[in-house]
Amino acid sequence: MLSLCLTVSLVSSLVLSANRIYAQEPVQSDGVRSPEDYLRRPVGTDFKLADWPTVSDYYRQLADQSENVLLREVGKTTEGREFLIAVISSKTNLENLDEIKKQTSIVTDPRNRSDEEKQWAINEGKVVLFVTPTMHATEAAATEMGMQFAWQLATSQEEPFRSARENIVVVITPSLNPDGVDHVVQWYREHVFTPFEGTSMTKLYQYYTGHDNNRDWFMLTQAETRHLTGLMYQEWFPQILWDVHQQGNSRERFFVPPYRDPLNPNLDPGIVAGINVLGTRAVMDMQREGLNGIATGVSYDNWWNGGNRSVPARHNTIGILTEAASVKIASPVFQEETVLGDPLGQKKYQPSNSFIQPWPGGWWRLNDIVKYELSFGRSLLASINREPEFWLRNAMEAAERSIASGKAGGPRAWLITIENRDLHAVRRLADILMASGVEVSKADAEFVADGRTYPPGTLIIWRDQPYGNYVKDLFELQKFPEGRAPYDVSGWTIPLLMGVHRVTVNHDFQANVSLLPNSGASTTEFPGDKRLADPSASNALSSLDSSSWTKLVNSLQAGTEHRFVVKGANAGLILPGAKPEEDTLPIRSVPRIGVYAPWTGSMDEGWLRWVLDEFEIPFQTLRNETIRAGRLEDLVDVIIIPDVTKVQLNHGRKPEPSPPQFSEGLEPEGAIALERFVRQGGRVIAFDDASNWMIDLLQLPLVDVTEEKSAKEFSCPGSVLRSVFEEHPFTAGLPPDIAVYFAKSTAWRVKNKEELKDVELKPETVTTLLKYAPTRVLYSGYIAKEEIIHDQMAWAVCPYGEGDVHLFGFRPHYRAWSQATFSLLFRSIFFTADKK
CATH class of the missing domain: 3.40.630.10 (Zn peptidases)
Known part of the structure; x- marks a missing residue:
C-alpha cells in the first residue's frame, strides 16, 4: 500500500x-x-x-x-x-x-x-x-x-x-x-x-x-x-x-x-x-x-x-x-x-x-x-x-x-544497357529514380560513348541535371575514407545490389534521346532472356527475371507443375509441365512457408515479409508458442528464420520485463521441435545470426570465421561485397559472381579433424553454393582485414535426417535493397532434389 x-x-x-x-x-x-x-x-x-x-x-x-x-x-x-x-x-x-x-x-x-x-x-x-x-x-x-x-x-x-x-x-x-x-x-x-x-x-x-x-x-x-x-x-x-x-x-x-x-x-x-x-x-x-x-x-x-x-x-x-x-x-x-x-x-x-x-x-x-x-x-x-x-x-x-559538374569532370552519364535480363529490376530502378525527380532518357537511335556503340533503347541518365549528384552517389562505388571505421552503412551502390548492369561514361558524347514518360516504358526495347524467343521454350520463365517468380507462384497455384533446367543451353529456365527429365528439378507446388517472428519486433523479419508479399509468395507467421507446440510438419514445409540474435531465439524478450504471454523464446521446446521438423523432412532457411544458431542446434560441422581469434580486427559493418557461385543445380543459370550486402554478417569454414570429434555430421555432406570472392571481395564501402572471409562460405546447404538446412551468411533480402540476391532466397524456397 x-x-x-x-x-x-x-x-x-x-x-x-x-x-x-x-x-x-x-x-x-x-x-x-x-x-x-x-x-x-x-x-x-x-x-x-x-x-x-x-x-x-x-x-x-x-x-x-x-x-x-x-x-x-x-x-x-x-x-x-x-x-x-x-x-x-x-x-x-x-x-x-x-x-x-x-x-x-x-x-x-x-x-x-x-x-x-x-x-x-x-x-x-x-x-x-x-x-x-x-x-x-x-x-x-x-x-x-x-x-x-x-x-x-x-x-x-x-x-x-x-x-x-x-x-x-x-x-x-x-x-x-x-x-x-x-x-x-x-x-x-x-x-x-x-x-x-x-x-x-x-x-x-x-x-x-x-x-x-x-x-x-x-x-x-x-x-x-x-x-x-x-x-x-x-x-x-x-x-x-x-x-x-x-x-x-x-x-x-x-x-x-x-x-x-x-x-x-x-x-x-x-x-x-x-x-x-x-x-x-x-x-x-x-x-x-x-x-x-x-x-x-x-x-x-x-x-x-x-x-x-x-x-x-x-x-x-x-x-x-x-x-x-x-x-x-x-x-x-x-x-x-x-x-x-x-x-x-x-x-x-x-x-x-x-x-x-x-x-x-x-x-x-x-x-x-x-x-x-x-x-x-x-x-x-x-x-x-x-x-x-x-x-x-x-x-x-x-x-x-x-x-555544371556534369559538363566538366567526372562522369557525363550512366547507361543501362539492353542486355540486362532482369527486366523487373531495370523497371524498378527506373521507377525509384524517376520518383525521386531524376530524368531518365531512352536512346532513339544508335550512338557511340567512350568508344563503344550502343543500340536504340539504351537508357541514359545524364549527369548534367539538378539531381545529378544524387545519381552519382547511388551509381558509383563508395570508398569510405581512411581513419575511424564506420559504425553502420558505408556502401550502397544500387545498380550492383539490384543486379542491373550499368556503364559509366566519362567523356562527352551525343545521342538522340527521349525522356521516359514512365518506368514501364524503360524496358520496351530490352529483349530480356533471348532463349524465351525460341519456340521450344514456349511459356517458359527465366529465373534471371525477378518477375518470373511471381508468375511461377500464380501458375503453381493454378495447378500447373514446372521443372527447372539445371544443365545445358537452357540452364536457368523454368519450364511448364511435369514431364520428368534428367537435367531438371521438379517444382510441383508452392510449399507451405512459415516465417518465424519473435515477439521482439524484428526488422529483418519485416523486410522478409515485404519481399514475399511483393512477389506474391504466400506464407504464415510462426510465433514462439506455435513452434514450441511442435508438430510443425502439420503446418508448414519450409520455415524461414530471419536474422535474430541467439539470445532472442533462445530466451525471447528476457531480461526486459514483459507480459508473460510474450516473454519466452524457443528454448528448449521450440528448439527441439525445429530439430525434429528438419530431421523428419522439413526445410529451414536461416540468415546471419540465426544461421549460427541453427549450426549450434544441429551440431553442423561449420565455424564462423568472423568470430575466431584471428578475426579480431575484421570489420565490415555495411558494404557491398563480391561473391562467387559454386556449380550446383540450385545455382544453375546464374552469372559467375554476384554482389551481396554484408552488414556485420557471417562466413563459414568446415571444421578441421580436431574440431570434428563431437560432430556426427560428416563435413563432406555440407554443400557450398556461394562463397565470398577469393580476391577483390570489396565492391563498395569498407572492410578491414578482408582476407578473413576470402573464399569462405556465404550460402551453404546441409542435409539433416530427411530434411535440410539452407544457411545464408548474409541477408539476401537486405532492406529490400539487394534485389540481385532475392532469387537466391526464392531458389532456397522452391528448389529441392526429387525424392521420388
Whole structure:
C-alpha cells in the first residue's frame, strides 16, 4: 500500500509540474483552439500520448479555424490510415501556392531559364520548409510538438512566427508514420503504471520496416516514403527539411548539426555550409533560452545515403536532423550526472567545443523534449526570416553547380544497357529514380560513348541535371575514407545490389534521346532472356527475371507443375509441365512457408515479409508458442528464420520485463521441435545470426570465421561485397559472381579433424553454393582485414535426417535493397532434389 501511495503521489507531482511549465501558454488565439485546449492538458504531459485520430482531428480543426492553414490528404499509409500534410503560411501565400510552386521549381531546376526568370523566383519566391515529426513512432514527443508548432505558426503575432508566415511556406507532416503512432500509443496506454511501462512493443511500429523506415529513402518500398518523396521532388521542391527524432538518453540532451566526419564528396558545399550555419545558430539561440546539454559534430555523419535527411541533401535541400534524449515513451526518467556519458566518448563528462554546456542531470520529461524541439524550430524560422532570398539563392546555386559538374569532370552519364535480363529490376530502378525527380532518357537511335556503340533503347541518365549528384552517389562505388571505421552503412551502390548492369561514361558524347514518360516504358526495347524467343521454350520463365517468380507462384497455384533446367543451353529456365527429365528439378507446388517472428519486433523479419508479399509468395507467421507446440510438419514445409540474435531465439524478450504471454523464446521446446521438423523432412532457411544458431542446434560441422581469434580486427559493418557461385543445380543459370550486402554478417569454414570429434555430421555432406570472392571481395564501402572471409562460405546447404538446412551468411533480402540476391532466397524456397 505504501508503494502504491508513493507511486500515485509521484505521478501527481510530475503531472502538476508539467502543467506549470505550460501555465503561461495561451490556450486560444483569434478563436483558433490550441493543442492544450483541444487535448485538455498541456502538450507533452507525462504519461499521456495523443493517438492518430486525435492528432489528425486536431489538424482538421486547425485548418477549419485558421485561414493560414491548409490540410490535405496525400494518400493512405501502409495500413490504410490517412497520410496528411498541413501547409502553413499567410493567407495571401496560400492563395498563391501555384505561383510559389512555379518559383521553387525554377530555383530547383534553373536550366533554360532567363536571368529575369531566375531573379523573379528568388526575389518573389518563398522558402519552402518541410517538417517531418514521428517517423519513429516510439520517439513520441514530436507528434505533440508538431501540433504546438503548427498552432503557433498559424496564430502567433510574436516573432519569428509572424514574419515566417510571410517569408516561408511550411509543410508539416503531422506524422511520417501514422500507423506507428496508433500502435505505440495503444501499447503504452495498456501498460502505463504497470511493471511493463515503457517497454518495447511486440511488433514493428511500421508494418514492414519498424525503425528501418529511415533506410528506405532511395529504394522507396513503403507507402509513406513514396508519399513524401513525391511531395518533395515532384511538387514542392523545398529548400530545407527538418527531420525530428529522438535518441538514447545516456549522453547529450539534444543533437543538432554540424554532423561528424566523414563528409560525402557528392554533397554540395553550399548545402553542407547551410546545414552547419542553421545548426550552429540554433545552439546559440537555445543556449540563450537556458537550454543546455546540446551537442554538435557527434554520432551522426554526413557520409551515408538512404535517410530522410541524407537523400534531400543530395537533392540540393538542406537536410537537418535533430535528436533529443528520450524518455520511456511518455514516462519521465531521472538521471544523475554521474551516469551520463560524454558525447565525444571522452572518459569525463565535460564541456568541449562540441558540447559547450553539459546538462547537470535530474528529471528528464516528455515536455523537456517538446521544449527543446520548439526552441530549435523557432531558431530555424528566425534564421530563414533574416534572409529568405539567401536560402533560395543558395539552393539555386547548388543546382547550377550540380548541372555544371556534369559538363566538366567526372562522369557525363550512366547507361543501362539492353542486355540486362532482369527486366523487373531495370523497371524498378527506373521507377525509384524517376520518383525521386531524376530524368531518365531512352536512346532513339544508335550512338557511340567512350568508344563503344550502343543500340536504340539504351537508357541514359545524364549527369548534367539538378539531381545529378544524387545519381552519382547511388551509381558509383563508395570508398569510405581512411581513419575511424564506420559504425553502420558505408556502401550502397544500387545498380550492383539490384543486379542491373550499368556503364559509366566519362567523356562527352551525343545521342538522340527521349525522356521516359514512365518506368514501364524503360524496358520496351530490352529483349530480356533471348532463349524465351525460341519456340521450344514456349511459356517458359527465366529465373534471371525477378518477375518470373511471381508468375511461377500464380501458375503453381493454378495447378500447373514446372521443372527447372539445371544443365545445358537452357540452364536457368523454368519450364511448364511435369514431364520428368534428367537435367531438371521438379517444382510441383508452392510449399507451405512459415516465417518465424519473435515477439521482439524484428526488422529483418519485416523486410522478409515485404519481399514475399511483393512477389506474391504466400506464407504464415510462426510465433514462439506455435513452434514450441511442435508438430510443425502439420503446418508448414519450409520455415524461414530471419536474422535474430541467439539470445532472442533462445530466451525471447528476457531480461526486459514483459507480459508473460510474450516473454519466452524457443528454448528448449521450440528448439527441439525445429530439430525434429528438419530431421523428419522439413526445410529451414536461416540468415546471419540465426544461421549460427541453427549450426549450434544441429551440431553442423561449420565455424564462423568472423568470430575466431584471428578475426579480431575484421570489420565490415555495411558494404557491398563480391561473391562467387559454386556449380550446383540450385545455382544453375546464374552469372559467375554476384554482389551481396554484408552488414556485420557471417562466413563459414568446415571444421578441421580436431574440431570434428563431437560432430556426427560428416563435413563432406555440407554443400557450398556461394562463397565470398577469393580476391577483390570489396565492391563498395569498407572492410578491414578482408582476407578473413576470402573464399569462405556465404550460402551453404546441409542435409539433416530427411530434411535440410539452407544457411545464408548474409541477408539476401537486405532492406529490400539487394534485389540481385532475392532469387537466391526464392531458389532456397522452391528448389529441392526429387525424392521420388
